[in-house]
Amino acid sequence: MQLLNPITAVSLAGLAPHQPGTGEPICERVDPTTLFVDHEYQRTIGEKGRRQIRQIIENFCWTKFKPPICAYAEHEGRTILKVLDGQHTAIAAASNPHISLIPVMIVDAPDTQSQAAAFVGQNTQRLGVTPLQIHQAAVLAQEENALDVQNVCNRAGVRVLHCLPGSGRYKPGDTIAIAAIRGLVSRRTSMGARVILGVLAKAHLAPITALHIKAADYLMSDKDLSLKFDPEDLTKAIGDLYLTAEDEARVQAKTMRIPEWRALAMIWFRKTKKKRQVMRLVA
Structure with a gap:
């Protein structure tokens, strides 16, 4: 018999729940080649990253797909979407001739400081992001x-x-x-x-x-x-x-x-x- 557990709330004893200060994320389908990456707080792709991208391309599967986290920003007089987390996934999708659109999650982070703070929040407890990257992003976020x-x-x-x-x-x-x-x-x-x-x-x-x-x-x-x-x-x-x-x-x-x-x-x-x-x- 399959054992299923429903999602239930934990006890709030001793906790002070934080009320979100921004709107909830929205989901959109976009052309991955229209996305941008801000290297003020994100690393450039090295050889290890290129190997990871090639692996994603060769094994691309929607069941393994994690939508990139993005935010709207202004650049050279037009509105663009910056990738805050998931640039390897976005590049792999843009490189795959079988993929034209991907789902992305768009958060409310209109400027570089709030975008860097979002990057820190997305990656602080995640493997693969170096302490140097977290520090740089935290500086930009004015922590x-x-x-x-x-x-x-x-x-x-x-x-x-x-x-x-x-x-x-x-x-x-x-x-x-x-x-x-x-x-x-x-x-x-x-x-x-x-x-x-x-x-x-x-x-x-x-x-x-x-x-x-x-x-x-x-x-x-x-x-x-x-x-x-x-x-x-x-x-x-x-x-x-x-x-x-x-x-x-x-x-x-x-x-x-x-x-x-x-x-x-x-x-x-x-x-x-x-x-x-x-x-x-x-x-």
Whole structure:
């Protein structure tokens, strides 16, 4: 016997249901070649994405089809539909000669900020969308936490990339470690995080990694170690050891059975010029 469960409401105890601030979505059938993608907050299609599109084309089936989420927007004096979520599906449909129209769901998001916010909402709990893309969209959506993180990075001289560099080459100050930076800002406040990231940026690391951030955070936040050096001297030590410190830390971490970031911090600390200790004479 087939077991079916009806959709029933859950208990609202302790919840404060939110009343939607926009109209409900509408569904339309459109020509997929008339849709647009805004790369201010959406990634461009790479080789992995192209493979995914080819797979969708070769296995296209309406039972597996998820309508793209779109929003009306103004572009060069005319009204268009932007794809907020589902660009791979839309491209696959546009490429398939057997498909002329597809259903799309159109939400009420008239400007880039609200469209970016919709993108964040659609993808925050979905696999396949990177933290970098979520961060960029959240910045465009003017989300407070994302703006704080971005401002900290800007003032520290750290450039958060939107995606991995196509050439694989990073420039000094580049980073993709957005999760580590968010954690740093949360732990050390915006001002503290800016100082720590500034030390790393001035060392011309390319890129600044989560490993670097944890090691610098440890040294500059420890109440004893942080008193023994000036930040600019730590920057110099990091820069001087740039080509060797991480390999040495990897070996040392395995030998001493400690986290790699702690081993890296110890290596940096040993190289850093220490402040002169003023001895008190007791009469």
